[in-house]
Amino acid sequence: MKLVFAGTPEVAVPSLTALAGTDHEIVSVITRADAPLGRKRTLTPSPVxxxxxxRGYPVLKTNRLDAEATDIISALQPxxxxxxxxxxxxxxxxxxxPRLGWINLHFSILPRWRGASPVQRAVLAGDELTGAAVFQLVPELDAGAVFGSFSRPVGAHSTSGILLEELSHRGADLLLRVVDELAAGTAVAVPQTGEVTLAPKLVREDARIDFGRPAASVYSHIRGVTPEPGAFTTVNGAVLKLLEVAPSALxxxxxxxxxxxxxxxVLVGTQTEPLVLxxxxxxxxxxxxxxxxxRGVGAESVTAS
Incomplete structure (x- = not known):
């Protein structure tokens, strides 16, 4: 088949790589425009x-799939x-x-966590399972019928970054299977059933840690926003990023x-037992x-807020 692929971050690269190794023809790759990164704010192409x-694929960089993008894609007859x-x-x-429409690899067990931050929201909520699904794109957000899915335990210590890395590779295998089934005319999509929950995009303030909650909840919060947007607190009026934290045996x-x-x-108190920084x-x-x-703090104790 002639495929148009749309993706931006690193987690989309395994899917592009998997499709590149098939007999399907990728006629265009759509991704968001170069973004300023680093302290020097250097314009940098997306990982995709x-x-x-x-790989020599034609690349369309756009932040909006508007009329101009539609005309370009239509001319390719995907x-x-x-x-x-x-x-x-x-x-x-x-x-x-496209003749067969669009399919989407989404990193959740639909209909749970429809939206931009499904894995992060799953970890934040203390879910026991996460996963991925390939579904038919429809006008309603992440609501289309599902061609295939899988699940895996969240785990007691995994961050959202670790989970996304694994899901991106397993998800690429699932996506490839669905694309092949669509090409063969054997794909079957099943309507979503169950309670719908939403996963809106996380903003920086979502990553501020409230230590007034139980340790398990604080730990889930930190893991859920690691590495992005990045857990933080303030100590003596200055931001302190919390890169790695663990439960305490003390x-x-x-x-x-x-x-x-x-x-x-180095311990930090919560509503219950402390955590180790x-x-x-x-x-x-x-x-x-x-x-x-x-060693540089120079105090017997400080307070994070």
Missing amino acids: AQAATE DLGVIVAYGGIVREPLLSV EPHLPAGTILQLDKA LRVQPAGKTAMTANDWW
Whole structure:
């Protein structure tokens, strides 16, 4: 088949790579425009743009699938559109341009966590399972019938970044299977059933940690926003990023938000037992171990807020 592929971040690259290794023809790769990255704000192509360019595919960089993009894609006469984390909405008339419409690899067990941040929201909510699904794109958000899916345990210590990395590779295998079944005319889509929950995009303030909650909830929060948008708190009025945290085998009672060192472990209090800070990043500095950071604090204890 002639395929149009739309995707932007690193998690979409395994799907593009998987499709590149087939007999299907990728006639265009659509991705978002170059974005400023780093301290120098250098305009940088998306991971998908870089992967597509390396393989010699035509790349359309656009943040909106508007009339101009629709005309460009229509001229290619694709059989199928494939979307993996593109970061934009496909509307009519573009939705009906490919002969078989569009399919989407989504990183959740639909209809749970429809939206932009499904894995992060699953971890934040303390879900036991996450997964991925390939479904038919329809005008309603992530509501189309499902061609295939799989699930896996969230795990007690996985961050959303770790989970997304694994799901991106397993999801690519699932996507490839569905594309082949569509080409063969054997694909079967099943309507979604069950309770619908939404996963809106996370913003920076969603990553501010409230230590007044139970330790398990705080731990899930930190894992859910790692690596993006990145867990943080403030200490003495300065932002402190929390890069790696773990449950504590020590169980002293600490007031919520109190940070101190005990038996060479830097602990932070919650509503229940404390957590151990392992790696942090103070404002304006590079990442470091929590013990290195603590040596520079120069106090018996501080309070995170």
